[in-house]
Amino acid sequence: MRSMGGEQLEEAVAHAVALLRTATDRDWESARAGRLEWSCRYTAEHVAGVLLxxxxxxxxRATEAWVPFEITLDEGTGNEDVLQVVETTGALLAATVRTTPREVRAFxxxxxxxxxxxxxxxxGVAEVFLHTHDIAGILGLAYEPPVELCADVLARIFPHVRPDTxxxxxxxxATGRGDLPGRAPVTEWRWRNxxxxxxxxxxxxxxxxxxxTDLAAGGDGGFEWVGxxxxxxxxxxxxxxLKAYEAGAHRPEWGVFVLVRRGDGRAVGGMGFHGAPDQDGRVEIGYDLTEAARGNGYATEALRALSAWALAREEVxxxxxxxxxxxxxxxxxxxxAGFTRVAGDSSQAGEAGKDGEDGEDGEDAGQFAYELRG
Structure with missing residues (x-):
């Protein structure tokens, strides 16, 4: 699987800084960066601060809030020096990403x-790309970041955005900085981890x-799988x-989840929804386990957790x-997991949990339908 890590951060920073260095003799203080209310100088400082x-x-390993510190540049720091700070903080983030275990999550x-x-x-890559665009535009510089890296950013933190050519x-x-044919302008946005x-x-x-994309093509999806x-x-x-993403219909919270053991960080199976809740508030779950992980209660544990999460949503x-x-x-x-067998034919809920702790994969729509209510 193509990674998103230190190498990509360094590539993004190097590409951006190389362009901005051609204009360090310009006035960065009085010029407003793109649609922002910030000066070009402040925008560059912001990039450095965010990377740090x-x-x-x-x-x-902050889990509850931002670590309470910020970057302060020395008085008299020039434009070239600001870019050096961006390079430095970019290198710090790249090194941190390289040495942080996969299972670590921070606030x-x-x-x-x-x-x-x-x-x-x-x-981090998105901050570099977008704010370099903001600065370059007002300074009259042409900026085109690496296309493949832009696609990587979209596929990781803009899963709700339909990809384009x-x-x-x-x-x-997607960040309110331009127009696309056939799509309404974006006035508010957030990326989605x-x-x-x-x-x-x-x-x-x-x-x-x-x-x-990697899983569907036969890869590991970035996970280490039991078996x-x-x-x-x-x-x-x-x-x-992937089909839903390409159609612009993917809702990430109603997608697919990989079941990862806390003890060793290894993946034991997959579980997810067959789509967002319908108009009656019903949502369907399917799952499977790797053969080597069956018989340990993982499917039951995961099904309880995912069902509880779903039933806590107002729309379910x-x-x-x-x-x-x-x-x-x-x-x-x-x-x-607490489900009850319901009367009626299987049309109440399509094909379902494909695999139990030791069961065989079901090829056709199931005949036994179950339901769990909050």
Missing amino acids: AYAGQLTG HPYPFRSADREGFAAM DPWRTLLW NLVIPAERLTLQGVTPAAA GEPFQGTRDAAGML TSVCATTDPENTASQAVIVR
Whole structure:
């Protein structure tokens, strides 16, 4: 899987600073940066401050709020010196991302109050790209960041934004800095780090479009899997997520989650929703486990956690699941998680939990329908 880490941060910073260095002899104080109310000088200082803040969050393992410090430049610092500070703070964040374990998450407010190392790297790259665009525009400089890196940013922290043939223009549109044909102007925006739902022995980690692309293509999605690779159902679910993303219909919180053991950080299965809640507030869950992880109660634990999270949402009235009549292991999982078998045909909820603790994968729509209400 193509990573988002220190190398990408360094690439973004080097590309931006190389351009801005061609204009350090210009007036950065009186010129307003793009649509911002900030001067070009203050905008560059802001980039340096954000990169340092992100490094501080990850290094300090802050979980509840921002670490209470900020960067202050010496009086008399010139434009060239400001760019050196940007390079330095970019290097600090890159080094921090490289040395931070994958499972570490630190506080960031949008939208689920945490981000991992890839999330902070993607946000750092986005800050560099967007604010270099702001500065370059007012200084009359032409700026085009690396296209592939723009696509990587979109696929990690803009999962709700339908991709386009021009990732840089899409990123500008998504942040209120430009127009795209056929799309309404953006006046308010936030990037979206992936949702992580805690369980007793597991964390349910939201799959980004970037991870889904790799999983659907036969990769590991950035996870270390018990047994070496995910079950096919997880790959199929990733493919469905990717189709929704490409259509602009993906709602990240109602997507796919990888079940990761707290003890060793290894993935044991996948679980997720078949879409957002319907007009009656019903949402359907499906799941599977790698064969090597079955028989340990992981599916039951994860199903309880994800169902509880869903039922805590105002728009949800019930969670549904179905399984083949022959898949007794999956039926046992669903019942242990608190679901009740409901009367009627299986059209009440489509194909469901594909695998229990030791069950066989179901190919066709299940015949037994279950429901859990809050």
